[in-house]
Amino acid sequence: MTAYVQTLWDIAFVKDKQLKTPPRPSVADFLAESIFSGRYQPGDFVPKEIDLCEQFGINRSAVRSDLRQLVDVGIIERISGHGSKVREYAEWNILDPTVTDWMTRYAAPNPKVQWEILSFRLDVEPYVAMTAAKRATARDLVAIEEAFEGMARHLYHAPSLEERRLHSDYDVAFHAAIFKATHNIVWAQLSHILRPSIYLLISMSNVSTSDPEASLERHRQVMESIRARRPREAFLAAQAVLEGTAQALGIEPGESTLGRDPGLV
Structure with missing residues (x-):
C-alpha cells in the first residue's frame, strides 16, 4: 500500500x-x-x-x-x-409534540398526569362517540370494526408480548377511527395529537386490568352503538370504556364537567 x-x-x-x-x-x-x-x-x-x-x-x-x-x-x-x-x-403545553413524546416515555409512574389525561378523555370522547354515531360512513364503520377485530385477535391476556403490544396498538386505532368518524377536521387532527397520551393510558390499563374480556365487550358496545346510529347509547358506552380504564388504573376520575349523560343536559 x-x-x-x-x-x-x-x-x-x-x-x-x-x-x-x-x-x-x-x-x-x-x-x-x-x-x-x-x-x-x-x-x-x-x-x-x-x-x-x-x-x-x-x-x-x-x-x-x-x-x-x-x-x-x-x-x-x-x-x-x-x-x-x-x-x-x-x-404545560401538553399537546406539544415534544411534551407528548416525553409523556409517552416517562409519565407512566405519575398518577397526577394520568388523572389529567383521563379527565380530559372523559370530557371529550363520549361526545366524539355520540357525533360519530350521527356521521359515520360505511368506510368509517369498517375502520372501527377492523380495529376492534384486531383487539379481539390479540386479547391482552395472551402470553406473547408481541400480541399484547398489538392489542394496545389496535385499541388506539379503534379510538382514533372514532375521532375520524366525526368528519370534523379538528377532532380528526386532535386524535393524532392525542395518540401518545391515549396510548399511555391504554397500554397501562391493559396491563393492570383484571378482566380483559369485559373491557373488550365495552368497546364492542361503543362500536355497535355507532353502527346502529344511537348517539346517546354511544355516549354512555364510551363513558363506560373510560370508567373501566380508570378502574384498571386505580384512578378516581372525579365528576366530569362536560361528560354528562346528554339526555340530562
Missing part, C-alpha cells in the same frame, strides 16, 4: 470515528423523566445549572440550551437568582 493510499485510509478512519461519536447526554430528557415521573413536583426547583454541568460533563451553554426546551413548552420557568422551577400542570 502506497503512502498516499494509507493517508486516504487514515482520513476515512478518522471521519468514520467522528460520524460514530455518540451524542452528548440530554439534560432535557433527564429532567423530563424526573418531572413526568413525579420526582420533581410543580413548585419544586430542579438542579442548578452548575450541578447539571458537573453531573453530565457538559458546558453551561449546552445545559442552558436544554433547559430552554423545557421553558419553551411551559414545564419549567427560570427565576433569576434562584434557578429553574417546575410550573403547575395547567401551564
Whole structure:
C-alpha cells in the first residue's frame, strides 16, 4: 500500500470515528423523566445549572440550551437568582409534540398526569362517540370494526408480548377511527395529537386490568352503538370504556364537567 493510499485510509478512519461519536447526554430528557415521573413536583426547583454541568460533563451553554426546551413548552420557568422551577400542570403545553413524546416515555409512574389525561378523555370522547354515531360512513364503520377485530385477535391476556403490544396498538386505532368518524377536521387532527397520551393510558390499563374480556365487550358496545346510529347509547358506552380504564388504573376520575349523560343536559 502506497503512502498516499494509507493517508486516504487514515482520513476515512478518522471521519468514520467522528460520524460514530455518540451524542452528548440530554439534560432535557433527564429532567423530563424526573418531572413526568413525579420526582420533581410543580413548585419544586430542579438542579442548578452548575450541578447539571458537573453531573453530565457538559458546558453551561449546552445545559442552558436544554433547559430552554423545557421553558419553551411551559414545564419549567427560570427565576433569576434562584434557578429553574417546575410550573403547575395547567401551564404545560401538553399537546406539544415534544411534551407528548416525553409523556409517552416517562409519565407512566405519575398518577397526577394520568388523572389529567383521563379527565380530559372523559370530557371529550363520549361526545366524539355520540357525533360519530350521527356521521359515520360505511368506510368509517369498517375502520372501527377492523380495529376492534384486531383487539379481539390479540386479547391482552395472551402470553406473547408481541400480541399484547398489538392489542394496545389496535385499541388506539379503534379510538382514533372514532375521532375520524366525526368528519370534523379538528377532532380528526386532535386524535393524532392525542395518540401518545391515549396510548399511555391504554397500554397501562391493559396491563393492570383484571378482566380483559369485559373491557373488550365495552368497546364492542361503543362500536355497535355507532353502527346502529344511537348517539346517546354511544355516549354512555364510551363513558363506560373510560370508567373501566380508570378502574384498571386505580384512578378516581372525579365528576366530569362536560361528560354528562346528554339526555340530562
